[in-house]
Amino acid sequence: MPRAVFSRSIRARITAGALLVLALALGLGSVAAVQILSRTLTAGIATSLGQDLDFYADLAESDPAAIRDVDDDVLVQLEGSGSNLEDGTALPAVPEDSTARIVVDGEAYLAASESTDSGMLTVARPLEGADEATRAAGVLLVVAVPIVLLLIGVVLWVVTGRALAPVERLRRQVETVDAADPAQRVDAGQDELGDLAATMNDLLDRIQQAQVLQRRFVSDASHELRSPLATLRQHAELARDHPQATSLAALGDVVLGEGARMQELVESLLLMARLDEGQGRVTAEVDLDDLALEEAARLRGLGVAVDARGIGPARVQGDPAMLARALRNLTDNAARHAEGTVTLRVAEHAGRVRVQVEDDGAGIPVDQRELVFERFARLDEGRARDAGGSGLGLAIVRQIARAHGGTVTAGQGSAGGALFTLDLPAADRGA
Secondary structure: OOHHHHHHOHHHHHHHHHHHHHHHHHHHHHHHHHHHHHHHHHHHHHHHHHHHHHHHHHHHHHOHHHHHHOOOOOEEEEOOOEEOOOOOOOOOOOOEOOEEEEEEOOEEEEEEEEEEOOEEEEEEEEOHHHHHHHHHHHHHHHHHHHHHHHHHHHHHHHHHHHHHHHHHHHHHHHHHOOOOOOOOOOOOOOOHHHHHHHHHHHHHHHHHHHHHHHHHHHHHHHHHHHHHHHHHHHHHHHHHHOHHHOOHHHHHHHHHHHHHHHHHHHHHHHHHHHHHHOOOOOOEEEEHHHHHHHHHHHHHHOOOEEEEEEEOOOEEEEOHHHHHHHHHHHHHHHHHHOOOEEEEEEEEEOOEEEEEEEEOOOOOOHHHOOHHHOOOOOOOHHHOOOOOOOOOHHHHHHHHHHHOOOEEEEEEOOOOOEEEEEEEEEOOOOO
């Protein structure tokens, strides 16, 4: 398997990681097992040596010469009386109360010594059997451990493959989802992968919704720009074809008016983009009652009757320019649809500030009170958008409200017209 593919494969990494840990564990365990076996066998021989020392010490006391006639695997040597070694080789000295590994004629022995009245008695037992058993165990483990690792690796590869198969199936299903058919979804099971699939489906739902909104937004923006552009082109063609019948002043008014309309639309689009990205916000204490009074004065200057008796002191923490834009959009909307009077109210209560803008126009049907906050919303004739709006004003208000931790809702006023309520957190007076 290529290294790059191996490094990306969860299945391979799990198998390799598990085998590495298991190999270390089995390797250390094998070494420990061989050491324990060797020490156990050596300890058994040492116990036998202790018994041999007692036996041959008694024999040395009764008949020292008999030491030379001992015919056994045990080597016995009594100082001054000889040993049972055929060639008369002397055994190496071993400290009392201990055992030592010695080599005699090329063979390993475990030896021990004890002082007797007849001299120093040394007894040695061969370690050949213990050494062979230890070597055999080592060879067995050297052969068996790789085989065990291979078998476990195969099992791990198969098990992880089956465990990850639903993930690969989920990946293939997600891969088939494309823009041509955004409604496709992945199959959700009942386990943890089912939860992942459900989360993936939620993400796909949001992506699809965003795509729908984006397409609708582009379509509506194009539609809104076509109208002023068509008007400009119509008047330009009229001036070209009938220059004597065209007033430059009138043409200039049309160009300026439609240009202002397009500029407002473009600026609103840019503001929506900045709000979506959370850019350009400043924070300061803002007196909403002052902003409301300024809007009331502005509307009166335009000839709109305004009832501002409900404006009381209220302060919030936020972006002054954005909050002023929100109030401007609400009051402009009310002025366009009011039949006689626009009513403004501002009040602070229980840590919240509520701004209400009411008109006495046709009102908004209940089923359209959320629709009005969508971009380029188109309502029934009673509240249809007139030429004075960009179609983004109330959508901008909602974005500004959300950016300040608040809400804006549409309802019905006391006179049957529209009532817009902007609810924001009040500024901390103790700050």
